[in-house]
Amino acid sequence: MMTEEQTTPQDESEIPQELDPELQDHPETEVEASKTEEPPQVNTLTFKRSHVYAALLPLAFVVGLAAGYLFWGRATPETVPVAAPEQAQTQPQPVQRYDVPEDDDPVLGPDEAPITIIEFSDFECPYCRRWHAEVWPQIQAAYPDQVRLVYRDFPLTTIHANATPAAAAANCAGEQNTYWEYNELLFSMELGLSESAYHQYASDLGLDMEAFSECLDSGRQNEEVQRDYEFAVNLGVRSTPTFFINGIAVVGAQPFEVFQNLIDQELAGEIP
Numbered sequence: 639m640m641t642e643e644q645t646t647p648q649d650e651s652e653i654p655q656e657l658d659p660e661l662q663d664h665p666e667t668e669v670e671a672s673k674t675e676e677p678p679q680v681n682t683l684t685f686k687r688s689h690v691y692a693a694l695l696p697l698a699f700v701v702g703l704a705a706g707y708l709f710w711g712r713a714t715p716e717t718v719p720v721a722a723p724e725q726a727q728t729q730p731q732p733v734q735r736y737d738v739p740e741d742d743d744p745v746l747g748p749d750e751a752p753i754t755i756i757e758f759s760d761f762e763c764p765y766c767r768r769w770h771a772e773v774w775p776q777i778q779a780a781y782p783d784q785v786r787l788v789y790r791d792f793p794l795t796t797i798h799a800n801a802t803p804a805a806a807a808a809n810c811a812g813e814q815n816t817y818w819e820y821n822e823l824l825f826s827m828e829l830g831l832s833e834s835a836y837h838q839y840a841s842d843l844g845l846d847m848e849a850f851s852e853c854l855d856s857g858r859q860n861e862e863v864q865r866d867y868e869f870a871v872n873l874g875v876r877s878t879p880t881f882f883i884n885g886i887a888v889v890g891a892q893p894f895e896v897f898q899n900l901i902d903q904e905l906a907g908e909i910p
Contacts, residue, residue, distance in 0.1 A: 745786055753784055759790070777898075791863040800832070811839075811845060
Protein backbone atom coordinates (compact mmCIF):
# COMPACT_ATOMS: atom_id res chain seq x y z
CA MET A 639 0.00 0.00 0.00
CA MET A 640 2.80 2.36 0.47
CA THR A 641 5.31 4.12 -1.55
CA GLU A 642 8.86 3.58 -0.51
CA GLU A 643 10.35 6.12 1.84
CA GLN A 644 9.63 9.73 1.28
CA THR A 645 13.08 11.17 1.60
CA THR A 646 15.34 12.92 -0.89
CA PRO A 647 14.90 10.31 -3.65
CA GLN A 648 11.54 9.93 -5.35
CA ASP A 649 9.33 7.38 -3.60
CA GLU A 650 7.94 4.34 -5.40
CA SER A 651 4.13 4.47 -5.44
CA GLU A 652 1.63 1.72 -5.04
CA ILE A 653 -1.56 3.34 -3.74
CA PRO A 654 -2.52 6.94 -2.86
CA GLN A 655 -1.11 8.57 0.27
CA GLU A 656 -3.62 8.84 3.13
CA LEU A 657 -1.69 8.87 6.37
CA ASP A 658 -1.76 12.19 7.95
CA PRO A 659 0.40 11.88 11.03
CA GLU A 660 -1.95 13.47 11.64
CA LEU A 661 4.99 12.60 6.60
CA GLN A 662 5.62 21.21 2.29
CA ASP A 663 6.09 38.61 -7.52
CA HIS A 664 4.68 41.39 -7.40
CA PRO A 665 4.72 43.48 -10.62
CA GLU A 666 6.76 46.63 -10.56
CA THR A 667 4.91 49.92 -10.38
CA GLU A 668 5.89 53.31 -11.69
CA VAL A 669 5.08 56.54 -9.94
CA GLU A 670 4.84 59.61 -12.09
CA ALA A 671 6.59 62.69 -10.72
CA SER A 672 4.11 65.41 -9.84
CA LYS A 673 4.33 68.54 -11.91
CA THR A 674 5.55 71.69 -10.23
CA GLU A 675 2.80 74.26 -9.90
CA GLU A 676 2.97 77.87 -9.00
CA PRO A 677 1.97 78.46 -5.33
CA PRO A 678 -1.44 80.09 -4.99
CA GLN A 679 -1.66 83.65 -3.89
CA VAL A 680 -2.51 84.15 -0.22
CA ASN A 681 -4.68 87.04 0.91
CA THR A 682 -3.54 88.76 4.14
CA LEU A 683 -6.15 89.25 6.88
CA THR A 684 -5.95 91.49 9.94
CA PHE A 685 -7.18 90.11 13.34
CA LYS A 686 -7.98 91.97 16.52
CA ARG A 687 -6.33 90.71 19.76
CA SER A 688 -9.73 89.94 21.30
CA HIS A 689 -10.57 87.73 18.37
CA VAL A 690 -7.33 85.74 18.86
CA TYR A 691 -8.06 85.16 22.55
CA ALA A 692 -11.57 83.98 21.76
CA ALA A 693 -10.24 81.51 19.22
CA LEU A 694 -7.67 80.09 21.65
CA LEU A 695 -10.09 79.40 24.50
CA PRO A 696 -11.60 76.19 23.04
CA LEU A 697 -8.12 74.91 22.21
CA ALA A 698 -6.93 75.52 25.77
CA PHE A 699 -9.93 73.64 27.11
CA VAL A 700 -9.16 70.57 24.95
CA VAL A 701 -5.48 70.63 25.95
CA GLY A 702 -6.46 70.77 29.63
CA LEU A 703 -8.72 67.75 29.31
CA ALA A 704 -5.99 65.83 27.55
CA ALA A 705 -3.44 66.67 30.22
CA GLY A 706 -5.81 65.61 32.98
CA TYR A 707 -6.39 62.27 31.27
CA LEU A 708 -2.68 61.67 30.80
CA PHE A 709 -1.83 62.25 34.46
CA TRP A 710 -4.93 61.08 36.33
CA GLY A 711 -7.31 59.26 34.07
CA ARG A 712 -5.09 56.33 33.04
CA ALA A 713 -5.36 53.02 34.84
CA THR A 714 -2.40 51.93 36.90
CA PRO A 715 -0.22 49.16 35.47
CA GLU A 716 -1.69 46.66 37.91
CA THR A 717 -5.17 47.12 36.47
CA VAL A 718 -4.12 46.66 32.85
CA PRO A 719 -3.25 43.00 32.31
CA VAL A 720 -0.69 42.47 29.57
CA ALA A 721 -0.18 39.00 28.14
CA ALA A 722 3.38 37.76 28.27
CA PRO A 723 4.89 36.97 24.88
CA GLU A 724 4.74 33.24 25.52
CA GLN A 725 1.06 33.49 26.47
CA ALA A 726 0.28 35.21 23.22
CA GLN A 727 1.83 32.45 21.16
CA THR A 728 -0.28 29.64 19.78
CA GLN A 729 -0.22 26.61 22.03
CA PRO A 730 1.37 23.53 20.35
CA GLN A 731 -1.06 20.94 19.10
CA PRO A 732 -0.96 17.48 20.72
CA VAL A 733 1.11 14.95 18.81
CA GLN A 734 -0.89 12.19 17.12
CA ARG A 735 -0.10 8.77 18.56
CA TYR A 736 -1.31 5.68 16.74
CA ASP A 737 -2.32 2.47 18.46
CA VAL A 738 0.04 -0.01 16.81
CA PRO A 739 0.34 -3.38 18.56
CA GLU A 740 3.49 -5.45 18.36
CA ASP A 741 1.38 -8.46 17.44
CA ASP A 742 3.58 -11.57 17.57
CA ASP A 743 6.26 -10.08 15.35
CA PRO A 744 10.03 -10.23 15.94
CA VAL A 745 11.43 -7.91 18.61
CA LEU A 746 15.04 -6.82 19.00
CA GLY A 747 16.06 -5.08 22.23
CA PRO A 748 15.28 -5.23 25.96
CA ASP A 749 11.67 -5.77 26.99
CA GLU A 750 11.87 -2.93 29.52
CA ALA A 751 13.11 -0.36 26.98
CA PRO A 752 11.09 2.89 27.26
CA ILE A 753 11.14 3.45 23.48
CA THR A 754 9.55 0.99 21.06
CA ILE A 755 10.04 1.48 17.32
CA ILE A 756 7.59 -0.51 15.21
CA GLU A 757 8.74 -0.68 11.60
CA PHE A 758 6.64 -1.59 8.58
CA SER A 759 9.15 -2.64 5.97
CA ASP A 760 9.89 -4.49 2.71
CA PHE A 761 13.04 -6.55 2.10
CA GLU A 762 13.13 -5.49 -1.56
CA CYS A 763 12.85 -1.79 -0.70
CA PRO A 764 16.24 -0.07 -1.21
CA TYR A 765 15.37 2.66 1.28
CA CYS A 766 14.53 0.09 3.96
CA ARG A 767 17.85 -1.58 3.29
CA ARG A 768 19.69 1.73 3.60
CA TRP A 769 17.98 2.54 6.91
CA HIS A 770 18.95 -0.82 8.38
CA ALA A 771 22.54 -0.42 7.17
CA GLU A 772 23.09 3.20 8.18
CA VAL A 773 20.58 4.44 10.76
CA TRP A 774 19.61 1.47 12.90
CA PRO A 775 23.24 0.73 13.96
CA GLN A 776 23.55 4.35 15.17
CA ILE A 777 20.34 4.05 17.18
CA GLN A 778 21.58 0.81 18.74
CA ALA A 779 24.89 2.43 19.67
CA ALA A 780 23.31 5.59 21.11
CA TYR A 781 20.46 3.88 23.01
CA PRO A 782 21.55 0.29 23.75
CA ASP A 783 19.15 -0.20 26.67
CA GLN A 784 16.47 2.33 25.81
CA VAL A 785 15.18 1.32 22.37
CA ARG A 786 13.64 -1.87 21.04
CA LEU A 787 12.71 -2.58 17.41
CA VAL A 788 9.66 -4.50 16.22
CA TYR A 789 9.69 -5.59 12.57
CA ARG A 790 6.34 -5.89 10.79
CA ASP A 791 5.99 -6.83 7.12
CA PHE A 792 4.65 -4.48 4.49
CA PRO A 793 5.50 -5.98 1.07
CA LEU A 794 4.79 -3.74 -1.91
CA THR A 795 3.78 -6.65 -4.09
CA THR A 796 2.88 -4.65 -7.21
CA ILE A 797 6.45 -3.39 -7.58
CA HIS A 798 8.43 -5.91 -5.51
CA ALA A 799 7.80 -9.49 -6.61
CA ASN A 800 10.24 -10.89 -4.06
CA ALA A 801 8.99 -8.96 -1.05
CA THR A 802 6.46 -11.51 0.24
CA PRO A 803 8.62 -14.64 -0.32
CA ALA A 804 11.56 -12.93 1.41
CA ALA A 805 9.40 -11.94 4.38
CA ALA A 806 8.00 -15.47 4.63
CA ALA A 807 11.53 -16.91 4.53
CA ALA A 808 12.61 -14.61 7.36
CA ASN A 809 9.61 -15.71 9.43
CA CYS A 810 10.47 -19.35 8.74
CA ALA A 811 13.97 -18.65 10.05
CA GLY A 812 12.27 -17.06 13.05
CA GLU A 813 10.64 -20.40 13.81
CA GLN A 814 14.21 -21.57 14.54
CA ASN A 815 15.04 -18.46 16.60
CA THR A 816 17.29 -16.88 13.97
CA TYR A 817 14.98 -14.19 12.64
CA TRP A 818 17.30 -11.19 13.07
CA GLU A 819 20.34 -12.97 11.68
CA TYR A 820 18.28 -13.93 8.63
CA ASN A 821 16.86 -10.41 8.42
CA GLU A 822 20.40 -9.05 8.21
CA LEU A 823 21.35 -11.47 5.43
CA LEU A 824 18.29 -10.53 3.38
CA PHE A 825 19.05 -6.81 3.66
CA SER A 826 22.69 -7.45 2.76
CA MET A 827 21.53 -8.65 -0.69
CA GLU A 828 24.73 -10.67 -0.88
CA LEU A 829 22.96 -13.42 -2.84
CA GLY A 830 19.97 -11.35 -3.94
CA LEU A 831 16.38 -12.42 -3.31
CA SER A 832 15.33 -15.75 -4.82
CA GLU A 833 14.27 -19.20 -3.70
CA SER A 834 17.80 -20.52 -4.01
CA ALA A 835 19.10 -17.53 -2.02
CA TYR A 836 16.60 -18.13 0.76
CA HIS A 837 17.78 -21.71 1.15
CA GLN A 838 21.43 -20.69 1.00
CA TYR A 839 20.97 -18.04 3.69
CA ALA A 840 19.29 -20.66 5.88
CA SER A 841 22.13 -23.11 5.26
CA ASP A 842 24.74 -20.47 6.08
CA LEU A 843 23.02 -19.95 9.44
CA GLY A 844 23.03 -23.66 10.14
CA LEU A 845 19.26 -24.04 10.19
CA ASP A 846 17.41 -27.34 10.01
CA MET A 847 16.94 -27.32 6.25
CA GLU A 848 14.15 -29.87 6.23
CA ALA A 849 12.09 -27.82 8.68
CA PHE A 850 12.92 -24.60 6.84
CA SER A 851 11.84 -26.03 3.48
CA GLU A 852 8.64 -27.42 4.99
CA CYS A 853 7.81 -23.97 6.38
CA LEU A 854 8.34 -22.30 3.02
CA ASP A 855 6.37 -24.94 1.11
CA SER A 856 3.42 -24.81 3.51
CA GLY A 857 2.88 -21.10 2.89
CA ARG A 858 1.80 -20.54 6.50
CA GLN A 859 4.13 -17.56 6.93
CA ASN A 860 2.66 -15.93 3.83
CA GLU A 861 -0.57 -15.61 5.78
CA GLU A 862 1.29 -13.89 8.62
CA VAL A 863 2.88 -11.46 6.18
CA GLN A 864 -0.52 -10.70 4.66
CA ARG A 865 -2.04 -10.01 8.08
CA ASP A 866 0.68 -7.45 8.80
CA TYR A 867 0.07 -5.83 5.44
CA GLU A 868 -3.69 -5.60 5.88
CA PHE A 869 -3.36 -4.12 9.36
CA ALA A 870 -1.01 -1.43 8.05
CA VAL A 871 -3.31 -0.61 5.15
CA ASN A 872 -6.25 -0.15 7.51
CA LEU A 873 -4.07 2.02 9.74
CA GLY A 874 -3.26 4.29 6.82
CA VAL A 875 0.35 3.32 6.09
CA ARG A 876 1.35 4.06 2.51
CA SER A 877 5.15 4.09 2.42
CA THR A 878 8.10 1.89 3.22
CA PRO A 879 9.68 2.16 5.57
CA THR A 880 7.16 3.64 7.98
CA PHE A 881 7.97 3.76 11.69
CA PHE A 882 5.93 4.31 14.82
CA ILE A 883 8.06 5.53 17.73
CA ASN A 884 5.91 4.98 20.82
CA GLY A 885 3.01 5.44 18.42
CA ILE A 886 4.35 8.60 16.70
CA ALA A 887 4.63 8.13 12.94
CA VAL A 888 7.86 8.76 11.03
CA VAL A 889 7.63 8.11 7.29
CA GLY A 890 10.66 7.24 5.19
CA ALA A 891 14.31 6.34 5.75
CA GLN A 892 14.96 9.53 7.68
CA PRO A 893 18.49 10.27 8.92
CA PHE A 894 19.65 9.35 12.42
CA GLU A 895 19.19 12.93 13.67
CA VAL A 896 15.43 12.76 13.07
CA PHE A 897 15.13 9.64 15.21
CA GLN A 898 17.56 11.00 17.79
CA ASN A 899 15.59 14.21 18.24
CA LEU A 900 12.28 12.39 18.67
CA ILE A 901 13.73 9.75 20.99
CA ASP A 902 15.43 12.36 23.18
CA GLN A 903 12.22 14.37 23.50
CA GLU A 904 10.25 11.26 24.32
CA LEU A 905 12.75 10.18 26.97
CA ALA A 906 12.63 13.68 28.48
CA GLY A 907 8.85 13.63 28.59
CA GLU A 908 8.61 16.70 26.37
CA ILE A 909 6.05 15.29 23.93
CA PRO A 910 2.38 15.49 25.04
